[in-house]
Amino acid sequence: MKRFEKTSITIKDIAKKAGVAHSTVSLVMNDREHVSPKLREKILKIANEMGYMPNMVARSLISKKSSTVGVVFPENPHFFTITYFLMIIEGIQNACKKYNRALMFFSLDQTKGESYYQISRKWLIDLMIIMNVDYTRDISKDIQDLRDNGIYFSFLTKYLGKEKVNSVCVDNFEGVRIALEYLASQGHKRVGFIAGNPNSADGPERSQAYKALSRKFGFDQDDELTVQGDFTFESGEREMPKLLTLKKRPTAIFAASDYMAIGAMRVIKEQGLYIPKDMAVMGFDNTLEAAYVEPALTTIRQPLQEMGEKAVDLAIRSMNDENFEPQTLALKPELMKRRSC
Amino acid sequence: MKRFEKTSITIKDIAKKAGVAHSTVSLVMNDREHVSPKLREKILKIANEMGYMPNMVARSLISKKSSTVGVVFPENPHFFTITYFLMIIEGIQNACKKYNRALMFFSLDQTKGESYYQISRKWLIDLMIIMNVDYTRDISKDIQDLRDNGIYFSFLTKYLGKEKVNSVCVDNFEGVRIALEYLASQGHKRVGFIAGNPNSADGPERSQAYKALSRKFGFDQDDELTVQGDFTFESGEREMPKLLTLKKRPTAIFAASDYMAIGAMRVIKEQGLYIPKDMAVMGFDNTLEAAYVEPALTTIRQPLQEMGEKAVDLAIRSMNDENFEPQTLALKPELMKRRSC
DNA sequence: TGGTTTTCTCGAAACGTTTCATGGTATTTT
DNA sequence: AAAATACCATGAAACGTTTCGAGAAAACCA
Numbered sequence: 001m002k003r004f005e006k007t008s009i010t011i012k013d014i015a016k017k018a019g020v021a022h023s024t025v026s027l028v029m030n031d032r033e034h035v036s037p038k039l040r041e042k043i044l045k046i047a048n049e050m051g052y053m054p055n056m057v058a059r060s061l062i063s064k065k066s067s068t069v070g071v072v073f074p075e076n077p078h079f080f081t082i083t084y085f086l087m088i089i090e091g092i093q094n095a096c097k098k099y100n101r102a103l104m105f106f107s108l109d110q111t112k113g114e115s116y117y118q119i120s121r122k123w124l125i126d127l128m129i130i131m132n133v134d135y136t137r138d139i140s141k142d143i144q145d146l147r148d149n150g151i152y153f154s155f156l157t158k159y160l161g162k163e164k165v166n167s168v169c170v171d172n173f174e175g176v177r178i179a180l181e182y183l184a185s186q187g188h189k190r191v192g193f194i195a196g197n198p199n200s201a202d203g204p205e206r207s208q209a210y211k212a213l214s215r216k217f218g219f220d221q222d223d224e225l226t227v228q229g230d231f232t233f234e235s236g237e238r239e240m241p242k243l244l245t246l247k248k249r250p251t252a253i254f255a256a257s258d259y260m261a262i263g264a265m266r267v268i269k270e271q272g273l274y275i276p277k278d279m280a281v282m283g284f285d286n287t288l289e290a291a292y293v294e295p296a297l298t299t300i301r302q303p304l305q306e307m308g309e310k311a312v313d314l315a316i317r318s319m320n321d322e323n324f325e326p327q328t329l330a331l332k333p334e335l336m337k338r339r340s341c
Numbered sequence: 342m343k344r345f346e347k348t349s350i351t352i353k354d355i356a357k358k359a360g361v362a363h364s365t366v367s368l369v370m371n372d373r374e375h376v377s378p379k380l381r382e383k384i385l386k387i388a389n390e391m392g393y394m395p396n397m398v399a400r401s402l403i404s405k406k407s408s409t410v411g412v413v414f415p416e417n418p419h420f421f422t423i424t425y426f427l428m429i430i431e432g433i434q435n436a437c438k439k440y441n442r443a444l445m446f447f448s449l450d451q452t453k454g455e456s457y458y459q460i461s462r463k464w465l466i467d468l469m470i471i472m473n474v475d476y477t478r479d480i481s482k483d484i485q486d487l488r489d490n491g492i493y494f495s496f497l498t499k500y501l502g503k504e505k506v507n508s509v510c511v512d513n514f515e516g517v518r519i520a521l522e523y524l525a526s527q528g529h530k531r532v533g534f535i536a537g538n539p540n541s542a543d544g545p546e547r548s549q550a551y552k553a554l555s556r557k558f559g560f561d562q563d564d565e566l567t568v569q570g571d572f573t574f575e576s577g578e579r580e581m582p583k584l585l586t587l588k589k590r591p592t593a594i595f596a597a598s599d600y601m602a603i604g605a606m607r608v609i610k611e612q613g614l615y616i617p618k619d620m621a622v623m624g625f626d627n628t629l630e631a632a633y634v635e636p637a638l639t640t641i642r643q644p645l646q647e648m649g650e651k652a653v654d655l656a657i658r659s660m661n662d663e664n665f666e667p668q669t670l671a672l673k674p675e676l677m678k679r680r681s682c
Numbered sequence: 683t684g685g686t687t688t689t690c691t692c693g694a695a696a697c698g699t700t701t702c703a704t705g706g707t708a709t710t711t712t
Numbered sequence: 713a714a715a716a717t718a719c720c721a722t723g724a725a726a727c728g729t730t731t732c733g734a735g736a737a738a739a740c741c742a
Contacts (some may be wrong), residue, residue: 022692022693023730024691054728093420102446121349149349175727288424302726364722367701395699399727401699403700698727700730706722708717
């Protein structure tokens with residue numbers, strides 16, 4: 001039993017009512033030339049009266065463009081509650097509104113062998129924002145596929161392969177520099193470092209920056225001052241005790257993410273130590289939570305909304321301009337002084 | 342200059358290679374009967390080799406179904422950083438994966454006169470989750486439009502009109518009851534109440550529950566103990582001073598949202614008062630931030646992920662079962678004891 | 683005025699699917 | 713062995729657009 005016979009207004013309905021060919025209506029709807037002003041106006045009026053709304057799907061089919069931005073993020077059941085991602089997505093959403101595009105979300109189960117290109121093809125996505133790739137797998141073939149098929153895309157964050165692609169990230173080196181400089185200015189010489197996910201783009205970069213700069217600022221160089229986390233709260237909690245039980249304890253902790261810093265803070269407080277008096281803590285990201293923990297976390301702000309917005313901007317520019325050179329945008333981080341240092 | 346001539350594998354390419362009609366390939370791809378096993382297998386093999394992936398857009402066009410869930414949320418520049426919404430969205434995303442649907446986001450600018458139905462029609466959305474409607478405008482016509490055109494939908498949270506529709510919400514009355522019972526058990530008799538947005542579904546419900554129950558628990562009944570917020574942090578900050586400057590100060594504050602509670606806490610701490618010793622604070626929602634503030638906020642947990650998931654479930658059931666009666670699901674809240682009480 | 687150019691409108695084809703009536707082949711029944 | 717039935721595969725039509733070549737009408741020019 002069909003319940004809903006009522007069908008929507010199409011271009012043909014308008015054509016019939018106006019007594020013209022439906023192709024003419026199409027021209028009017030797309031604001032193309034070669035239609036006399038009089039007829040154009042008449043058609044517009046009728047379309048308005050009938051409440052016409054173009055069917056984007058039919059449009060997509062023929063143009064092979066979807067007016068859609070697809071955000072592809074790694075399979076992670078809690079993706080949406082990581083406020084780091086959220087702030088980026090907010091930026092993306094703003095950009096979508098600016099360009100009058102719909103926003104689609106896909107989580108990519110790399111294990112199932114689904115590729116970025118397949119997603120774009122399946123849904124006719126023409127702009128893709130690729131988030132936080134896990135570099136355990138080589139994705140240069142994925143990129144080639146997107147390229148070959150005219151899909152425009154940007155990476156968030158930095159793309160690690162050697163192809164030239166659009167990507168937006170924070171200037172990690174500068175971020176680490178600001179952080180260490182601040183710690184040094186407070187008289188710290190022995191700084192523990194909780195490193196981030198080694199399979200991400202940001203993790204290794206921050207680690208390298210730390211290694212290079214901690215020497216420059218004259219910090220102690222013991223290897224045991226660095227522990228390996230993966231950006232999560234849990235890893236901060238897990239690794240912090242290793243730093244606390246060192247014979248010679250650090251006076252400050254620098255974590256490569258706020259979540260790890262917050263996890264570490266929890267351990268430190270549990271040990272009865274006071275932050276920042278007994279041990280200073282510094283994070284990286286400036287996620288929402290950083291402002292709420294006690295004491296509020298001093299951290300390096302990434303301009304996350306801006307990053308999301310710029311990622312879309314870049315992809316759009318690539319699309320509109322044949323000769324636009326894909327580029328990597330490294331935005332400036334900023335010190336957020338709060339009470340944990 | 343066309344750069345990308347390469348075109349994707351279609352059902353026809355497969356048909357040609359297999360030497361059959363493309364309609365036969367279609368049958369195979371959709372797992373329909375009436376194709377001999379031998380041929381089916383042959384076609385599947387070829388499709389696999391060629392890396393076929395169905396074009397959902399063409400599919401949508403003909404079936405008028407999009408395999409898409411559209412989430413429509415109110416125009417709000419910071420929608421995505423409100424973790425309350427996020428946790429719901431996480432649930433929606435989980436459900437989408439379960440049902441193998443893509444997730445689309447739309448912010449509805451009610452002022453521009455865009456309607457829910459227009460969005461669904463434009464993008465051929467067939468399942469819609471309508472979030473946090475602002476009831477300053479009557480939307481019963483919108484609902485009728487959706488109905489008339491066979492669009493299935495759920496409200497989040499409760500729908501206030503008289504039509505029978507799918508909606509998912511938390512049992513506000515029970516939540517308020519649990520909260521006040523707990524406050525009463527701690528000996529509080531004078532409780533300040535910061536009410537939520539009066540144009541939402543939850544705001545008035547919680548206010549009414551408060552009014553009814555605070556009497557039952559024997560709390561003071563001064564009108565001045567209730568102030569009017571709108572769920573935001575800022576409104577909590579704004580309204581709290583009115584309660585602090587009362588001749589007879591309340592011993593506890595109950596806010597209709599965590600954000601307002603956190604805003605209130607800030608004001609209280611600034612006045613040099615200690616929480617919970619000088620004044621207890623209780624929130625509602627259990628957003629992410631509640632666990633991070635100092636002292637951690639005692640609050641009423643809404644099962645937000647579950648709510649998102651159930652909203653999709655309901656819409657799907659309506660779609661699959663002609664006779665399914667639209668229903669309102671009121672999920673049970675839960676007391677999160679933390680340190681602010 | 684007659685021819686040429688420009689402007690406007692139209693009809694047909696295409697996009698990649700699904701659906702459905704039709705007919706052909708294989709299998710069963712009598 | 714012929715008739716009836718089941719099973720397969722097909723080709724055409726449809727979904728709502730855009731595009732494009734062609735014809736008709738209008739405008740221009742000499």
